[in-house]
Amino acid sequence: MPRVVVDVMLKPEILDPQGQAVQRALERLGFDRVTSVRQGKRFEIEIAEIAEPAGTRPGSAETATELARDMAAKLLANTVIEEFTVRIDAAEGAG
Amino acid sequence: MPRVVVDVMLKPEILDPQGQAVQRALERLGFDRVTSVRQGKRFEIEIAEIAEPAGTRPGSAETATELARDMAAKLLANTVIEEFTVRIDAAEGAG
Amino acid sequence: MTRIGVVTFPGSLDDRDAARAVRLAGGVPVPLWHRDTDLAGIEAIILPGGFSYGDYLRTGAIARFSPVMETVISAAGRGVPVLGICNGFQILCESHLLPGALTRNNHLHFICRDQRLRIESARTAWTTGYRPGAEIVIPVKNGEGRYVADPDTLARLDGDGLVVARYLEGNPNGSVADIAGITNPAGNVVGLMPHPEHAVDALTGPGTDGLGFFTSVLRGLVRA
Amino acid sequence: MRDTVEIDTVEQAAASPKLPQPYAELGLAQDEYERIRTILGRRPTGCELAMYAVMWSEHCSYKSSKIHLRQFADKAPQSDALLVGIGENAGVVDIGQGWAVTFKIESHNHPSFVEPYQGAATGVGGIVRDILSMGARPVAVLDPLRFGPLDAPDTGRVLPGVVAGIGGYGNCLGLPTIGGEVGFDPSYAGNPLVNALCLGVLRRDAIKLAKASGPGNQVILYGAKTGRDGIGGVSVLASATFDSAGFGAGDGDGEGNGAGGRDLGGPAAKKPSVQVGDPFTEKTLIECSLELFERNLVAGIQDLGGAGLACATSELASAGTGGMRVWLDRVHLREPSMTPHEVLTSESQERMCAIVTPAEVPEFLAICEKWDVDAAIIGEVTGVSPAEAEAGGRLVISWHGEVVVDVPPRTVAHEGPVYARPFARPADQDAVVADAPSPGRLARPVSADELRSTLFRLAGSANLCAKTWVTAQYDRYVQGNTVLAQPADAGVIRVDESTGLGVAVSTDGNGRYTRLDPYAGAQLALAEAFRNVAATGARPLAVTNCLNFGSPEDPGVMWQFAEAVRGLADGCRALGIPVTGGNVSFYNQTGDVAILPTPIVGVLGVIDDVARRTRTGFGGVGDVVLLLGTTRDELGGSEWAYAVHGHLGGLPPAVDLAAERVLADLLAAGSREGLLSAAHDLSDGGLAQALVESCLAGSVGAHIALPGDLDPFVWLFAESAARAVVAVPAAAEQRFTKMCQARDFPVARLGVVGGDALDVQGQFSISLAELRSVHEATMPAQFG
Ligand SMILES: Nc1ncnc2c1ncn2[C@@H]1O[C@H](COP(=O)(O)OP(=O)(O)O)[C@@H](O)[C@H]1O
Numbered sequence A, B: 001m002p003r004v005v006v007d008v009m010l011k012p013e014i015l016d017p018q019g020q021a022v023q024r025a026l027e028r029l030g031f032d033r034v035t036s037v038r039q040g041k042r043f044e045i046e047i048a049e050i051a052e053p054a055g056t057r058p059g060s061a062e063t064a065t066e067l068a069r070d071m072a073a074k075l076l077a078n079t080v081i082e083e084f085t086v087r088i089d090a091a092e093g094a095g
Numbered sequence C: 001m002t003r004i005g006v007v008t009f010p011g012s013l014d015d016r017d018a019a020r021a022v023r024l025a026g027g028v029p030v031p032l033w034h035r036d037t038d039l040a041g042i043e044a045i046i047l048p049g050g051f052s053y054g055d056y057l058r059t060g061a062i063a064r065f066s067p068v069m070e071t072v073i074s075a076a077g078r079g080v081p082v083l084g085i086c087n088g089f090q091i092l093c094e095s096h097l098l099p100g101a102l103t104r105n106n107h108l109h110f111i112c113r114d115q116r117l118r119i120e121s122a123r124t125a126w127t128t129g130y131r132p133g134a135e136i137v138i139p140v141k142n143g144e145g146r147y148v149a150d151p152d153t154l155a156r157l158d159g160d161g162l163v164v165a166r167y168l169e170g171n172p173n174g175s176v177a178d179i180a181g182i183t184n185p186a187g188n189v190v191g192l193m194p195h196p197e198h199a200v201d202a203l204t205g206p207g208t209d210g211l212g213f214f215t216s217v218l219r220g221l222v223r224a
Numbered sequence D: 001m002r003d004t005v006e007i008d009t010v011e012q013a014a015a016s017p018k019l020p021q022p023y024a025e026l027g028l029a030q031d032e033y034e035r036i037r038t039i040l041g042r043r044p045t046g047c048e049l050a051m052y053a054v055m056w057s058e059h060c061s062y063k064s065s066k067i068h069l070r071q072f073a074d075k076a077p078q079s080d081a082l083l084v085g086i087g088e089n090a091g092v093v094d095i096g097q098g099w100a101v102t103f104k105i106e107s108h109n110h111p112s113f114v115e116p117y118q119g120a121a122t123g124v125g126g127i128v129r130d131i132l133s134m135g136a137r138p139v140a141v142l143d144p145l146r147f148g149p150l151d152a153p154d155t156g157r158v159l160p161g162v163v164a165g166i167g168g169y170g171n172c173l174g175l176p177t178i179g180g181e182v183g184f185d186p187s188y189a190g191n192p193l194v195n196a197l198c199l200g201v202l203r204r205d206a207i208k209l210a211k212a213s214g215p216g217n218q219v220i221l222y223g224a225k226t227g228r229d230g231i232g233g234v235s236v237l238a239s240a241t242f243d244s245a246g247f248g249a250g251d252g253d254g255e256g257n258g259a260g261g262r263d264l265g266g267p268a269a270k271k272p273s274v275q276v277g278d279p280f281t282e283k284t285l286i287e288c289s290l291e292l293f294e295r296n297l298v299a300g301i302q303d304l305g306g307a308g309l310a311c312a313t314s315e316l317a318s319a320g321t322g323g324m325r326v327w328l329d330r331v332h333l334r335e336p337s338m339t340p341h342e343v344l345t346s347e348s349q350e351r352m353c354a355i356v357t358p359a360e361v362p363e364f365l366a367i368c369e370k371w372d373v374d375a376a377i378i379g380e381v382t383g384v385s386p387a388e389a390e391a392g393g394r395l396v397i398s399w400h401g402e403v404v405v406d407v408p409p410r411t412v413a414h415e416g417p418v419y420a421r422p423f424a425r426p427a428d429q430d431a432v433v434a435d436a437p438s439p440g441r442l443a444r445p446v447s448a449d450e451l452r453s454t455l456f457r458l459a460g461s462a463n464l465c466a467k468t469w470v471t472a473q474y475d476r477y478v479q480g481n482t483v484l485a486q487p488a489d490a491g492v493i494r495v496d497e498s499t500g501l502g503v504a505v506s507t508d509g510n511g512r513y514t515r516l517d518p519y520a521g522a523q524l525a526l527a528e529a530f531r532n533v534a535a536t537g538a539r540p541l542a543v544t545n546c547l548n549f550g551s552p553e554d555p556g557v558m559w560q561f562a563e564a565v566r567g568l569a570d571g572c573r574a575l576g577i578p579v580t581g582g583n584v585s586f587y588n589q590t591g592d593v594a595i596l597p598t599p600i601v602g603v604l605g606v607i608d609d610v611a612r613r614t615r616t617g618f619g620g621v622g623d624v625v626l627l628l629g630t631t632r633d634e635l636g637g638s639e640w641a642y643a644v645h646g647h648l649g650g651l652p653p654a655v656d657l658a659a660e661r662v663l664a665d666l667l668a669a670g671s672r673e674g675l676l677s678a679a680h681d682l683s684d685g686g687l688a689q690a691l692v693e694s695c696l697a698g699s700v701g702a703h704i705a706l707p708g709d710l711d712p713f714v715w716l717f718a719e720s721a722a723r724a725v726v727a728v729p730a731a732a733e734q735r736f737t738k739m740c741q742a743r744d745f746p747v748a749r750l751g752v753v754g755g756d757a758l759d760v761q762g763q764f765s766i767s768l769a770e771l772r773s774v775h776e777a778t779m780p781a782q783f784g
């Protein structure tokens, strides 16, 4: 069963107050080498394999990735302010 | 300048209302092959290189990773309910 | 009597308050369920405040796919007045009926307070009852009310007079250009972060400054 | 996989009487364990043992407090208003016109220390379900909170998390937060107090009870799916102890009862006691339940809280016909590998259990479907033979066809152990009381400058400063019925829009007073809440409480507890208002050091027309400011002694409940006749603090002249009880003063409202702007 990971981050030009707050808190804790923090979301999605038409690799990475890309564009990310990346989880996926 | 990524997810046995809500929404949108969704946080952290004592690789991946691990345990993750993974961002890090 | 639909999504909270405001303004509130797709006899629509679907993903992101929204989107296209308050505004942005997006407050806290606003446009279906430049006080209460949009969109909102209201005396959430509400070019769709429905009765709100949104639309519909 | 797991069945239990069982690790004493064996006539199964252990824990059984709490019922004043009293999920009070309200406080102290956000959030969720289970719509929340010192590093972790958690959950449910408290003392540093009060409204003929009656009726579990949340949480079990105690299949004893978890990554990982709240699911659960109630589809209902299904099934059965059959494998699980005892004791949030007649099941399920609420029929009410009834009923629970529980539910739910724990006045009590804050002991401010700076110091102190940083994170407006909320003396909610009928609620508690004299301290908490409610113009009707104390095994703590309960029960009788319910939280301590004993008292009052409510803040310029009540040199346990000198000693202010009654009556009459433009009770910080708050709330100053018969310091900072400041329009002054005189109640003219400063003649004048900045800066300076 492929597991895909979708990472959603605010576009670089959009203010990220959460990331900034984390950065300030890290500085207060003495982590003074930190120069920037951005905070985003990570989705781990398990996708069931399906019987696929002959000729394609069953449950192939491409298919799951495409499906995830579709989910991200429709729901997981708001592309007005966010961008996303999709990948098969190395730990479990066909990678 | 190394960039580390810290992924923070709820421990598997902890209720994840966000992931559940996303999963149900995906189902309603017709993504019926999705069997599970977990939602977590992703931090992208830039760390400045420092002059290091002779003999260590400057700004080495190990150092940045260790630093990030420390940050995650102290602040980024609430280890009572969350777990984290740390890695150097392939795109920019020393890998 | 003019019938105004008030949509309830799972997790809507201020739906009964919006209905009360419609009633106090002289209209007939009609409850709509998020699965309803028939808006027969409904002359205007309110998407109320709350946390639809918990707002766990992004505010308004899941509600935007409710069956009722397709109908709302097509009604908006036909010029039916639509007011999105708080979560409703967020849903309107997620549905692309209004540009931009609403994001986490810059101070990262939920904030509930009485807020002074300036009405910037009295030309929308929901604000004709106000004098342009009028200052009103109504509650604001949100965790994700910081309006953002790209520079082109902002320039267009400004240039075309599409900003409906701005925050005065302190921006409660870091909203760009102090924007509290915007409208579409046709002026029938309005999104507003603060809550006019909680300022319709001096006993339970900071005053009655919010009533104008509801009387405006009712007067417009009667005239039409 | 499941068939490879060995389940400890009743049959096996009967066949293996000698098997050693881990009762001690589960928190049961040996005699308690023996009693279970006697009740059952055999050893308990693993599931039964877990069930008794959790239900006989202090939290669920009240075994240490029961003998004291009885006084609340025994001494209860006669009240026609009380529809449901102590013992149900929450008390119900008749407020007239066919309306009733229900309210109750609960604590979530320990979970909030471990995980502040989720601990506080799930605390709100739990009390809301209690209120819902009475058949009521939850309409408001109040949150009494206590933390370690404001500037302690851990307070920086705990306080913002707790506040965000209460707001995050309450706001998302659409419940206005209308009051509460934020207090600080070093004794709470390792043990904050997070109490939450919920208020609900219902028609008086629509009360629901937690009863499973009518054989054949179905038991439906609805709401969230069941997961491994907080298993054993209420009996304060470390999960590692729970597991290594022989419940795992791998232990080689053949009695494995928890095999499924082993391969999931170790005991600690599999039984988290921290729970994550899901307010969206709770919101749909509320709306779904209210629709079920409205259609009359519910014959009995119980929320799931501590001890989960173990509690809900045994309590429902015990309070009803007595018989119930439960098929535990029908419970919808979040994690399929859960074992029966995990399912039975899981504390997964956002669940309810309803008793439904068979004919109404389809409609019930259809409404759940409408709200996207998960529902499963998990059991059935059964008849009991006379012998079974005599023994306490019969609850039979099976797991995939095997019986894992067969117990008399009354012995689980209602006939747990009861202890008369030893108590003794602490050895240091006399010394503490002897150390009174006399002028010789603590230096008092004398000059005008000293008085002025004392006022500043107190107005900006942690306990007395403005709490806007906290309360701005709470939605006060949602539901559109909030007539008064913080910083008003009490929250006021409109119940009936057409008639204006409403209720007022306030919570109060003072750990320092209670430390000095627990009997009086509890009464002072009661008196303050009573006075706060009266100040809004409402008539006090009923009481709830949350008793936060240290370990009951410490005789000194037990003495504090016993005295406080006695004081509260006597006080309620004297004030003529009954206790309707509450909560006890023991073991609040860091190491051996207990918190200040902190009974929190909630008082509910009724107001016939909320349009007549009296505001806290001064309004009309020229209104006359009057002080009602008697001021004495009472500074023991005061905010002044604490904030300026770090001192706690002497006796708290005298309690005069007869005077409190007269004062409340005056405040109600003043509101009814429209004589009062403002009223504010006096409490911590005395007259000075009350004037600061009244001026700031109304954004207007006052010209005050202190009467000459007492030291100005005593006038300004003493904390004598049974006092209030009121403002009356000049034209009404005489009439109101006459009302006071007719009741023989002391009234003194202090001055008039007006200007933009608090001006105390011959002493000092402080601009409102300066006052405001001192009063409001403290919390933002600490928390950003
Ligand atoms: N945690 C809180 N949540 C909501 N309201 C609060 C909280 N803490 C304090 N308040 C409100 O602030 C006001 C002042 O609090 P407090 O000084 O404790 O009042 P009082 O002295 O009348 O008991 C009251 O209205 C109280 O309800």
Ligand SMILES: [Mg+2]
Residues within 6 Å of the ligand: D488, D489, D490, D532, D681, D683
């Ligand atoms: Mg008060």
